[in-house]
Amino acid sequence: MARLVLALLAAALIATGQVPKAEIERRLRAFEDTNFKRELRLQSLFEEAGCTGDNLTEQRVKHAQAPNVICTLPGSTSSEIIVGAHFDFVDRGKGVVDNWSGCSLLPSLFQSLKETAHHHTFVFIGFTNEEEGLVGSRFYVHQLSKEARRNITAMVNLDSLGLTPTKMEQDRADKKLIQALATVARSSKLPLSVMNVHPARSDSDSFQDSRIPAICIHSVTTAAWPILHSPRDQFSAIRLDDYYDTYLLVRAYLAYLDEP
Numbered sequence: 001m002a003r004l005v006l007a008l009l010a011a012a013l014i015a016t017g018q019v020p021k022a023e024i025e026r027r028l029r030a031f032e033d034t035n036f037k038r039e040l041r042l043q044s045l046f047e048e049a050g051c052t053g054d055n056l057t058e059q060r061v062k063h064a065q066a067p068n069v070i071c072t073l074p075g076s077t078s079s080e081i082i083v084g085a086h087f088d089f090v091d092r093g094k095g096v097v098d099n100w101s102g103c104s105l106l107p108s109l110f111q112s113l114k115e116t117a118h119h120h121t122f123v124f125i126g127f128t129n130e131e132e133g134l135v136g137s138r139f140y141v142h143q144l145s146k147e148a149r150r151n152i153t154a155m156v157n158l159d160s161l162g163l164t165p166t167k168m169e170q171d172r173a174d175k176k177l178i179q180a181l182a183t184v185a186r187s188s189k190l191p192l193s194v195m196n197v198h199p200a201r202s203d204s205d206s207f208q209d210s211r212i213p214a215i216c217i218h219s220v221t222t223a224a225w226p227i228l229h230s231p232r233d234q235f236s237a238i239r240l241d242d243y244y245d246t247y248l249l250v251r252a253y254l255a256y257l258d259e260p
């Protein structure tokens with residue numbers, strides 16, 4: 001219980017860093033029509049959110065044209081929380097849901113956390129070529145040393161948000177991370193339900209495959225599934241109220257996970 005109180009306090013403390021809905025929408029509308037341009041756009045969104053200099057890097061990835069984009073927010077320990085989302089898309093719609101909705105939220109989450117002290121080092125990653133077989137995230141995990149992998153306490157993956165109220169994958173996620181997200185949703189009165197989307201894989205699986213605790217947050221239901229990878233994947237498919245609730249939930253979740 002004390003942990004919960006502390007976490008709620010932490011969530012209240014970062015309330016000052018809450019990015020307004022209009023700004024979240026503007027960043028969502030800033031999608032581009034090629035993966036290469038998306039990578040550059042994501043970088044510029046990170047820069048305007050305040051992630052600059054040595055904290056913002058590109059990671060060249062074997063077999064991928066565009067690099068991974070990595071924004072680091074140093075903490076007081078070397079323990080890391082990774083927040084990831086792929087920026088590439090399948091060229092049959094605009095790829096706003098899958099997955100500009102996830103990656104354009106990363107700079108806002110960075111912005112929400114940057115003003116307060118935190119224990120963990122947060123690493124925000126825009127992954128390349130997820131749609132080609134998790135290329136960017138697999139590369140990222142495989143180049144880490146054993147020690148670096150052990151330092152990762154959680155990987156939170158955002159993929160295809162805003163179609164419906166927030167969903168989480170349960171079958172393939174870390175149990176503690178699931179429980180923690182459910183706790184934060186209850187205490188902050190934000191909607192959350194379980195929806196497994198087998199057999200689809202996402203970047204969280206690259207981490208889970210290497211036994212790094214991971215969770216995938218999304219918004220896909222059986223009814224909404226056909227929107228992905230289709231001409232219907234447009235800005236108009238996003239329900240902005242649901243999308244903003246997901247931002248608020250993930251933001252509170254990251255503050256909660258940061259508690260020692």
Ligand SMILES: [Zn+2]
Binds near residue numbers: 202
């Ligand atoms: Zn996706």
